[in-house]
Amino acid sequence: MIGVLVTFTQTEKFDRSALAKVAGELRGPFEGMAGLRFKSFMLGEDGIQARNFYVWDDEDKARAFFTEELVGKVTGVYGVPPKIEYLDIMEFVDNSGA
Template identity: 85%
Template sequence: MIGVLVTFTQSEKFTRSALAKTADELRGPFEGMAGLRFKSFMLGEDGVQAKNFYVWDDEEKARAFFTEEIVEKVTGIYGVPPEVEYLDIVGFVDNSGT
């Protein structure tokens, strides 16, 4: 498994309501996406960072998703270019089934 943390940082604060609306509007294409286990839309504590965290089955699928076109698209949505960080998941706890 591989995690991908996508961070958008801007000088003005993101609002929770605006990010919640974005998450609601963008969730459809991710539901049932091959290779994607989880995706979360998050707001940093300071409000100047919006973060998306993905858990993928493998690195190839993760890297294939984050094309230049996707980066351009999300830059337009969030108003700033993202920082994309790939993380090797060495352990995972999933309590969703309990």
């Protein structure tokens, strides 16, 4: 498994309601996406960082998803280019079925 943390940092605070609307609109294409286990849309406590966290089955699928075209699209949505970090998930606890 691999995690991907995508961070968008602005100098001004993000509009929380606008980000919530974006998350609601963009949720659909991720539901049932092959290779994607989880995705979350998040806003940092300071309000200047929006983050998306993905958990993928394998690194190839994760890296294939984050194309230059996709980066361009999300830059348009969030108004700033993302920082993309790939993280090796060594262990994962899933309590959602408990």
